[in-house]
Amino acid sequence: MADRVLLTGATGYIADQLLPTFRDRYQMVLVDVKAENRQGERVDDVAVTDLIDTDRSKYAHLFDGVDAVVHLGYKRRSGDPLEHFYDENQNVTMAYNVLRCAYEAGVPRVAIASSNHAADWYEHNLIHTRQMEMLDPYALPLSDNFYGWAKATYEHLGFLFANGLGGFNDASGRQSHTSNLAAGRRMGVVMVRIGAPRHLDINLYTDDPANYKRDLGAYISPRDLTQLFVKAIEAPNIDNAHGVPWQVVYGISNNTRAFWSLSNAREVLGYAPEDDSEVIYAEDIRRLLIESGAPGGRVGA
Structure with a gap:
């Protein structure tokens, strides 16, 4: 069991759901760019730090003596969708710095x-057109x-660090570049493809x-989300x-209308979701689907 856990994005929406259990279960190291949550409430013990900064010497010490890291940190994108690359590229830099x-x-x-958006082409083009039933x-x-x-x-970056045995090779596969990295160490990495971690307001x-x-298929309850990250x-x-030691798992509850597979989350992590949006x-x-006469099926019109 992990004793000391570093949590990035500690004042964010997902962290709000995890922290009550995490504070009881672990010694926490909290990191974010601000100390207040979305409601303007101060979150105690947050180290205000910009993890996008490429000078890792400013925050690397926070990782010392840590048993596990949960990376939730994220910079919001803005502007035209074709311009989102620039903000998202900074998020990739942050993920690299954390790893x-x-x-x-x-x-x-x-x-x-x-x-879930890491693979949402399948959802938009195959799931909702009923050419695919379940996405692995x-x-x-x-x-x-x-x-x-x-x-x-992020997921591919995580695989690089999980597959660290023998160092990092160049593209030819012949030359190892380990610099001051711990050559030969494989770091366990779990990528959680979070679904819809919010109350589904019928209005x-x-x-x-x-x-x-x-x-309804993508929903994950706060207690299931917390359990999944603990696992x-x-x-x-x-x-x-x-x-x-690398897994990509979907973050949803035990939903009747699920269209993403939880097979490895259950088998490898031992995830046992307790809730079902149905x-x-x-x-x-x-009210919305049965009495109104909405078309049948788990997804789609």
Whole structure:
């Protein structure tokens, strides 16, 4: 079991859901660019730090003596979607800095908030057109936006650090570049493709039953989200089929309308979600989907 956990994005929306349990369970090192949450409330003990800064000497010490890192930190994108590359590229830099600091500090396990958007091309083009029933997390990540591209890039970065045996090679595969990295060390990395970690307010879906059905499949409750991240940093063995300690798992509850597979989250991490959106939102489903005569099916119109 991890004793000391570093949490980035500690004043953010996801951290708000994790922190009550995490503070009881672990010694916490909290990092964010500000000390107040979205409600303007101060979060105690936050080290105000910009992890995008490439001078890692400013914050690398925070990773010393840490048993696990949970990386939730994120810079919001703005402007035209074609310009989102620039903000998302900074998020990729931040993910690299976190992984690099954790690797050099000897941290055994890192869990990173990826997103369902890392592979949402499948959802938009195959799931909702009913050409695919269930998406496996090991399918090649394909996105149709820069946010998803960045998350997919996080996942590949995580694989590089998890596959650290023998150092890092150049593209020819012949020359190792380990610099001051711990040559030969494999750092466990779990990428959590978070679904819809929010209350599904029926008033936001009055004229959009198709999107409501989609979000019922993507929903994850606060207690399931917390359990999943706890499992991600505490599971004793996360090796994949090739012996690399790297997993990509979907972050959803035990939803009747799920269209993302939880198979490896259950089998490798021991994740046992307790909630189902079909039960939690049964009355809203009756009103919006059944009584209104909305088309059937788990997703789509």
